[in-house]
Amino acid sequence: MTATRAAILEEFGSRLVVGELAVDEPAPDEVLVRTVASGICHSDRTMQFGARDLPLPLVLGHESAGVAERVGSAVTTLEVDDHVVVAATPSCGACDRCLRGIPQQCPAPPAQRGDAAPPRLTRAGVRATGFTGLGGFASRMLVHENATVAIPRSMPLDRAALLGCAVLTGVGAVTHRARIDAGDTVAVIGCGGVGLNVVQGARLRGASRIVAVDVLPAKLERARRFGATDVVDASVVDPVAAVHELTGGGVDHALEAVGRAATIEQAYAMILPFGTATVVGFSADDEDVRIPARSMLQEKRLQGSKMGSRHFRLAVPYYCRLYLEGRLLLDELISETIGLDDVNRGLDALDGSDGARSVIGFPAEG
Structure with a gap:
């Protein structure tokens, strides 16, 4: 013992x-x-x-x-x-x-x-x-x-600790599940630790517009440091309407990092026809999502991502390299x-x- x-x-x-x-x-x-x-x-x-x-x-x-x-x-x-x-x-x-x-x-x-x-x-x-x-x-x-x-000995362990959840989940959802391409437009709902990594994942993938959505101004300000091009305070305005106005009708991808039915529904409402909403947030068992069935004819997609949708033994060493190269915050x-x-x-x-x-x-x- x-x-x-x-x-x-x-x-x-x-x-x-x-x-x-x-x-x-x-x-x-x-x-x-x-x-x-x-x-x-x-x-x-x-x-x-x-x-x-x-x-x-x-x-x-x-x-x-x-x-x-x-x-x-x-x-x-x-x-x-x-x-x-x-x-x-x-x-x-x-x-x-x-x-x-x-x-x-x-x-x-x-x-x-x-x-x-x-x-x-x-x-x-x-x-x-x-x-x-x-x-x-x-x-x-x-x-x-x-x-x-x-992991490499050159990687600081206090930084490496964050790779096992927040970074793995957030950056991985962008890269391996949503598969955001350069030039895509993106909305991110929820700018906690995971959401910030969704934002920087979109930045690393070359998204042309990254709209961060939260109800706390301090989180929105930090999201700008991680790559958000625009921010929406959902405590002040309707976030769906605001995202549509900012982007001229919606985004290619919306990623939800809160885990609430209401914000998942908002993410789905933000995407363009043929767009994808990806749920990253950790939801309670009693959260039930409702979406208009007719919207399926717009070829929209609603999907989930768990722990970055990638084997962590492949992802973590790669994220170490990105940090050591100065690319990952x-x-x-x-x-x-x-x-x-x-x-x-x-x-x-x-x-x-x-x-x-x-x-x-x-x-x-x-």
Whole structure:
């Protein structure tokens, strides 16, 4: 057993409690990662208030990077001391979906150990769970090999942490699902961490017009820094009408990064005939979308994207290269670096943030 210091959710809706957990020995296909940095994502905030029925106690955090401290006997893709990014979409690698190149839709991801196996994490002898099989708000993570990817040592780990969720999801949706082409017009609804990466993904793809839509002026201002050519304050004007007016009738692509039925419907209403609306936001189970059936005759498309619609082991190293070349903005996504003891302040800050996020930094000794 190895000790880890973690921020633990004991009851949904409550504050996280910082305490010590015991980490089991790595199984043959597992990796013990010493966490160096973890981004605080809005999905963690959502889970804090019980958006999913997950077992407690729960260690949140799923946007993390660190160093491989120990590797299981069957691990082939990592060695001790490798720098790694972990991802919330491990896949089995053998099912039909994995073999067809859509591992993010794997029906049997090896995120958690089976019930018959000893738990990865325990607190005073009681099983604890790492969110998405990771539990990044902890100084150590015990994860399946398929949830890791090695990255260059030249890549700063506090920046690399953001690649595992916000960047992977946002930039990937633009590149691999919407497949925006140079010269296309784009609207982006929601300018949080994921939405900002949708904006910069559209910039990287050469979109001619990028209209950012949000209800917070601070988020819209930051969206300009990521590549938005126009901004729409949806708290002041009808966003659909505003986008139509700005673009002369609509956009080729609208991407929704909020996860609400109303904004998904707005995204669909913003697109031109033969346009595509892509849902990137994380929706609650009770969100139902209504669209006019007759609009299907305009050959419009409504689709979703999960975790960038690309295998993270292909995407993350590429995003590292873009950052190191100065093409991908990551520094601007970080509002501050905090310690684990300040995790609740970092979560609270998401409620009124400008799209940037706090990153938890862990001391070298773990």
